[in-house]
Amino acid sequence: MTRVHKFTNLLGVALPPAALVLGIVLLWHRAIGPLVLAILLVSYVLTAGGITLGYHRLFTHRSFQTSAPMRAVLAIIGSMALEGSVITWVADHRKHHTFTDQEGDPHSPHLAGPGFGGAIKGLWHAHMGWLFESVGQAEQERYAPDLLKDPTIRRIDRLFPLWIVLSLGLPGLIAFAIAGTWWAALMGVVWGGLVRVFLVHHITWSINSVCHFFGNRRFDVEDESRNVFWLAPFSLGESWHHNHHAFPTSAFHGLRLGERLTDPTGLMILLLERLGLIWNVVRVSPERQAAKLAGAASTVRTVATDAATSAKLAAANARHAATGAASSARFAASEAAANAKHAAAHAGQAAIDSVASGGADPVGA
Numbered sequence: 001m002t003r004v005h006k007f008t009n010l011l012g013v014a015l016p017p018a019a020l021v022l023g024i025v026l027l028w029h030r031a032i033g034p035l036v037l038a039i040l041l042v043s044y045v046l047t048a049g050g051i052t053l054g055y056h057r058l059f060t061h062r063s064f065q066t067s068a069p070m071r072a073v074l075a076i077i078g079s080m081a082l083e084g085s086v087i088t089w090v091a092d093h094r095k096h097h098t099f100t101d102q103e104g105d106p107h108s109p110h111l112a113g114p115g116f117g118g119a120i121k122g123l124w125h126a127h128m129g130w131l132f133e134s135v136g137q138a139e140q141e142r143y144a145p146d147l148l149k150d151p152t153i154r155r156i157d158r159l160f161p162l163w164i165v166l167s168l169g170l171p172g173l174i175a176f177a178i179a180g181t182w183w184a185a186l187m188g189v190v191w192g193g194l195v196r197v198f199l200v201h202h203i204t205w206s207i208n209s210v211c212h213f214f215g216n217r218r219f220d221v222e223d224e225s226r227n228v229f230w231l232a233p234f235s236l237g238e239s240w241h242h243n244h245h246a247f248p249t250s251a252f253h254g255l256r257l258g259e260r261l262t263d264p265t266g267l268m269i270l271l272l273e274r275l276g277l278i279w280n281v282v283r284v285s286p287e288r289q290a291a292k293l294a295g296a297a298s299t300v301r302t303v304a305t306d307a308a309t310s311a312k313l314a315a316a317n318a319r320h321a322a323t324g325a326a327s328s329a330r331f332a333a334s335e336a337a338a339n340a341k342h343a344a345a346h347a348g349q350a351a352i353d354s355v356a357s358g359g360a361d362p363v364g365a
Contacts, residue, residue: 044199047080049077060094064278085156092137108212175187211226212226218294227240233262241253
């Protein structure tokens with residue numbers, strides 16, 4: 001990673017929390033107005049949804065299909081979350097799924113060593129540290145060849161600096177257009193721009209850190225992914241992360257009823273499907289879910305292991321029987337040869353005795 005890239009990421013990490021402090025100072029002894037709150041909320045839902053619906057479920061996992069204009073819109077809105085350009089983000093995330101919680105995972109919290117110190121280092125790396133070490137290192141030709149073949153997505157990817165400017169500037173312009181004051185414009189930039197970026201970033205990063213360290217599991221998967229229920233509304237359903245790792249292509253991360261109701265991105269997918277704007281939505285049947293439950297999978301593995309053991313035992317018995325039969329055959333042949341040899345010796349001795357006693361020449365005349 002170049003120094004310029006590291007410095008850019010440092011600005012992206014440091015400026016949003018600084019803006020939060022600035023916003024608090026500017027609003028000291030003042031109540032934040034409904035206009036600024038509305039801009040903050042709308043910009044948060046839009047850009048966070050651009051990540052969850054666009055970057056993640058559409059472009060990374062292809063959980064549904066949509067039109068080219070819709071793909072472009074989702075790519076642009078996702079870019080305005082300022083988490084990186086679309087192809088870079090997708091390549092990194094697909095690499096994460098390829099090497100989840102193993103060497104090669106860009107942001108696993110489980111590779112920093114044992115003990116409490118290793119856990120703290122791992123959580124830091126998964127949450128923010130990876131932005132200065134491994135972000136953007138996934139080979140795009142290997143992990144995102146489909147996006148590289150799409151000229152529209154490539155163009156949107158190259159225009160990432162433009163989306164940064166629009167992401168921070170549009171909230172200020174909207175506030176100015178509605179309120180007509182420069183103060184409103186400043187509040188729009190601070191709260192609808194920078195503070196919103198701060199919130200979206202840390203919620204997204206929590207999926208990498210918190211959801212691979214704390215929470216519940218029920219499916220038989222080989223990684224350390226977890227479901228974190230309290231994070232679900234803020235992450236628009238992404239914190240049903242263990243479900244997602246069990247079924248990566250599922251358009252819905254919430255699988256049970258309560259989970260589905262706290263998966264806003266999944267609810268948005270249902271609405272868009274009803275409107276005909278997306279199609280071929282990937283769903284996971286209850287049967288597939290039941291088959292992958294940890295207990296069921298363990299039972300299947302036990303049955304398979306028992307079957308394999310029985311097969312090995314049968315093969316060993318067959319080999320033993322074959323060895324016994326071969327030994328018996330060799331013994332019988334040896335006995336027959338010994339008897340024949342004894343008979344020949346006896347006949348020869350009889351002939352000698354006959355000659356010695358003056359009998360006929362054994363060879364004949």
